[in-house]
Amino acid sequence: QVQLVQSESELKTPGASVKVSCKASGYPFTSYGIMWVRQAPGQGLEWMGWINTNTGKPTYAQGFSGRFVFSLDISVRTSFLEMSSLRTEDTAVYFCATDSAMEGVDVWGQGTTVIVSS
Amino acid sequence: DIRMTQSPSSVSASVGDRVTITCRASQDVNNFLAWYQQKPGKAPKLLIYIVSSLQSGVPPRFSGSGSGTDFTLTISSLQPEDFATYYCHQTNNFPYTFGQGTKVEI
Numbered sequence: 001q002v003q004l005v006q007s008e009s010e011l012k013t014p015g016a017s018v019k020v021s022c023k024a025s026g027y028p029f030t031s032y033g034i035m036w037v038r039q040a041p042g043q044g045l046e047w048m049g050w051i052n053t054n055t056g057k058p059t060y061a062q063g064f065s066g067r068f069v070f071s072l073d074i075s076v077r078t079s080f081l082e083m084s085s086l087r088t089e090d091t092a093v094y095f096c097a098t099d100s101a102m103e104g105v106d107v108w109g110q111g112t113t114v115i116v117s118s
Numbered sequence: 119d120i121r122m123t124q125s126p127s128s129v130s131a132s133v134g135d136r137v138t139i140t141c142r143a144s145q146d147v148n149n150f151l152a153w154y155q156q157k158p159g160k161a162p163k164l165l166i167y168i169v170s171s172l173q174s175g176v177p178p179r180f181s182g183s184g185s186g187t188d189f190t191l192t193i194s195s196l197q198p199e200d201f202a203t204y205y206c207h208q209t210n211n212f213p214y215t216f217g218q219g220t221k222v223e224i
Contacts, residue, residue: 035214037162044219045154045162045205050212061213062119095161101152102209104173106164 002026004034004096006109012116017084020112022096024077030054032098032105034079036070039111040092050099051079086116120144122206124217131222137193139220141206146186150210153182153191156219157202165204166191196222 007021022034036048049060051070058070069082079096094114098107121144131137141151149169154162164173166182169189179194193200201224206217 037216044203045156045207045216047207047214047216050214059212097161099209101164101167101207102150104164104167104171106173108161111161 002105002107004098004107004109006094006096006112009113010115012086012114013118014086014088014116016086016116017082018086018114020081020083020094020096020114022079022081022109024079024098024107027098027107029074029077032100032107034070034072035097035099036081037095037097038092039095040089043092048081048094053079083114086114088116088118090114091116119213120147120208120211120215122208122215122217124204124206124220126220127218128221128223130224131196132224133196133198135196137196137200137222139191139204139206139222141184141189141191141217143187143189143208147208147210149185150208151182151184151189152207152209153180154205154207155200155202156205162205193222 005023010018030053033050035050038046048064051058071080093111095111096109123142151169153166156162170182181192183190203219203221
């Protein structure tokens, strides 16, 4: 079964860090890049960036470099989103997905809710 | 960056209605245009890719058309399960971008 399974929800205080994981199964891990998408409460989908699962090279959308880092552990077929110096406005659901839509392959994680609150 | 502008932002419709959502890109996306449906608390679901290709398992009442910078998603006969938010998405250039969404309401 082709799927991405994300880590559980997190509650963090401002200034803290968090690392969200996204584990792939059911397909060759390096076949597709992994993109990260943010959805703030009541808002639309925002593309954060993408990581090449062959090279590990990340590409970040404007506004998502610096505090946001994408990484991989190919040995366990897992992608990571690490966020540092968290702010209340980082409160959102974070989705990972394969970059395969234009091949008719639709694989999304279930989403990880990150709440930043004092 | 390629800006994707959807219209309308919301639409009120009834079961059986024909619904059309448009998406305009700020530059040519070379047909790398997809449509997603999202329901509350769920991940987006791919409906259409490469402008007009119907994703496996998606009912044929959904269709996509367009080229260049102007695209359309049509639901030919709205069903109760179609009340959701719809997004267009381009993957022609980094950064990939989404439209702001169109909420289809009863």
